[in-house]
Amino acid sequence: MNQIFKLTSRRNFLFALGALAASSTVVISRILERHQDIEALDNPQRNFTVTQELSLKQRAAAKGLFYGTTSTKSLLAANPAYMAAIVENCSMFVPEWEFKWTAGDTTLRPGFDKFDFTAADWIADFAATHKLLLRGHTLVWHESLPKWFKDTVNRENAQQLLQNHIQTVVKRYAGKIHSWDVVNEAIEPDDGRDDGLRITPWLESLGTNYIDLAFRLTAEADPKALLFYNDYGLDYDTPKHEAKRTAVLKLLERLKSKDTPIHGLGIQGHLSPGKYKFNSQKLRQFLADVASLGLKIIITEMDVADNYLPQDITLRDRIIAATYEDYLSTVLDETAVIAVLTWGLSDRYSWLGEFKPRSDKAAVRPLPLDQKLRRKLAWNAIARAFDNAPIR
Numbered sequence: 368m369n370q371i372f373k374l375t376s377r378r379n380f381l382f383a384l385g386a387l388a389a390s391s392t393v394v395i396s397r398i399l400e401r402h403q404d405i406e407a408l409d410n411p412q413r414n415f416t417v418t419q420e421l422s423l424k425q426r427a428a429a430k431g432l433f434y435g436t437t438s439t440k441s442l443l444a445a446n447p448a449y450m451a452a453i454v455e456n457c458s459m460f461v462p463e464w465e466f467k468w469t470a471g472d473t474t475l476r477p478g479f480d481k482f483d484f485t486a487a488d489w490i491a492d493f494a495a496t497h498k499l500l501l502r503g504h505t506l507v508w509h510e511s512l513p514k515w516f517k518d519t520v521n522r523e524n525a526q527q528l529l530q531n532h533i534q535t536v537v538k539r540y541a542g543k544i545h546s547w548d549v550v551n552e553a554i555e556p557d558d559g560r561d562d563g564l565r566i567t568p569w570l571e572s573l574g575t576n577y578i579d580l581a582f583r584l585t586a587e588a589d590p591k592a593l594l595f596y597n598d599y600g601l602d603y604d605t606p607k608h609e610a611k612r613t614a615v616l617k618l619l620e621r622l623k624s625k626d627t628p629i630h631g632l633g634i635q636g637h638l639s640p641g642k643y644k645f646n647s648q649k650l651r652q653f654l655a656d657v658a659s660l661g662l663k664i665i666i667t668e669m670d671v672a673d674n675y676l677p678q679d680i681t682l683r684d685r686i687i688a689a690t691y692e693d694y695l696s697t698v699l700d701e702t703a704v705i706a707v708l709t710w711g712l713s714d715r716y717s718w719l720g721e722f723k724p725r726s727d728k729a730a731v732r733p734l735p736l737d738q739k740l741r742r743k744l745a746w747n748a749i750a751r752a753f754d755n756a757p758i759r
C-alpha cells in the first residue's frame with residue numbers, strides 16, 4: 368500500500384513539475400512578447416526635432432488653435448516658476464479643482480444653499496491677469512460631490528439644487544468663460560442601459576433628461592460661453608472604447624435633435640501606450656461624425672500614462688513623445704478641433720503620480736515638461752503636431 372502511494376505521489380509530483388514548466392514557458396514567452404511589443408512602440412530612426420524658438424501657444428495660434436493646461440490655486444500660488452511656465456506656454460486654462468463642487472483643498476459648495484467662491488474667484492483673476500482663456504470644469508459630474516450631497520439630495524429637491532448651482536456659478540463668471548464642461552463623464556456602457564447613460568445620482572434623482580436640462584440652464588445663465596459635453600475612454604481600438612464612442616455619438620445626436628444648446632465635445636485624451644492599441648482611422652471617423660453634427664471638439668485633458676512602459680528614461684520619453692505626436696497629428700487633421708489641453712504641464716504635478724503610479728516606483732513622466740520644468744521630447748512632439756496641423 369505504502370509502495371503504491373509512493374509511486375503515485377512521485378508520478379503526481381513529476382506531472383505537476385511538467386505542468387509547471389509548461390505554464391512557466393507560456394508565461395515567459397508572453398512576457399517576452401509583451402516586452403517586444405513595448406519596445407516596438409519606439410522607432411529608433413524617428414526624430415522629434417523642432418524648428419524655431421516658439422512657445423506651444425505661439426505654434427498653436429499660428430494654426431488658429433489654443434493650447435492650455437490645468438492646475439490649482441494652491442500650486443500656482445506657491446510656485447511662481449510653474450506659473451511662469453504656464454503663462455509662457457498656454458493660451459487657455461482650466462482649474463483642476465476650483466470649479467468642481469469639491470476637490471482637493473477646495474469646496475465651492477459647502478452646503479445645500481451655500482457657496483464659497485474664494486478659490487474660484489482667484490482662478491478667474493489669474494486667468495484674466497494673464498490673458499488665458501478660461502474653461503469651466505465642471506457643473507454636473509458624479510464625482511467630486513460634497514459629503515452632504517448624498518444625505519440631502521432626493522427626487523423632490525434635485526432640480527432646485529441643480530438650477531441654483533448653475534444659475535449662481537455660471538452667472539458669476541458669465542463673460543469670463545470660454546467654454547463650460549457642462550456635463551462630465553455621463554456615459555458608461557458597462558452600466559447596462561440601452562441609452563448608454565451612466566447610473567449616477569443625477570440620473571437617479573432627475574431622470575434621463577438631466578443632461579438636456581443642465582445645458583439649457585447653463586445657456587440661459589451665460590449665453591456667450593461654449594457648452595461642452597466631456598468624457599474619457601474614446602481614443603483606442605478596443606471594444607470598450609468603441610462602445611463608448613457609439614454611445615457618446617448617440618447622446619450627441621439625441622441632444623442635437625432636441626435643439627439642446629450644446630456646442631462641442633471634450634475628449635479627455637488620457638492615453639496609455641503599451642496597454643491599448645491606437646487606430647488613427649477609427650478615431651478620425653469618430654471625430655468626423657462629431658463634426659458633422661456641427662459640433663466643435665477640444666482635447667481637454669491629454670496626458671500619456673507610463674505605467675506600462677519600461678523604466679529606461681530615454682526609451683520611455685521617446686514612446687511618450689511618439690504617442691503625443693501620433694495622437695495629435697490624427698486629431699488635428701480634423702479642423703473641428705479648436706484646442707488641446709494637457710492635464711498639467713510638468714511631471715512634477717500630475718494626478719498620475721498618485722492615481723497610476725509605476726510598479727517600480729520610478730517617477731512618472733506623462734507631461735511636456737520634466738520635474739525641473741525643462742522641455743522633454745513630449746514638448747517637442749506637441750510642438751511638431753501644431754507645426755504640421757492644417758490651419759483652421
Ligand code: G3I
Pocket residue numbers: 463467469470471472510511599635668718721
Ligand atoms: O490632497 C489630498 C491628499 O492630502 C490625500 O492624501 C488624498 C487621498 O485621496 O486626497 C488628496 O486630494 C485629492 C486630490 O485629487 C490630490 O490627489 C482629492 O481628494 C481629489 O478630489 C483630487 O482628485 C482630482 C480628481 O479629478 C477628482 O476631482 C484630481 O486632482 C484631478 O486631476 C482629477 O481630474 C479628473 C478630471 O476632473 C475629469 N477627468 C479625469 C481627471 C483625472 O482623474
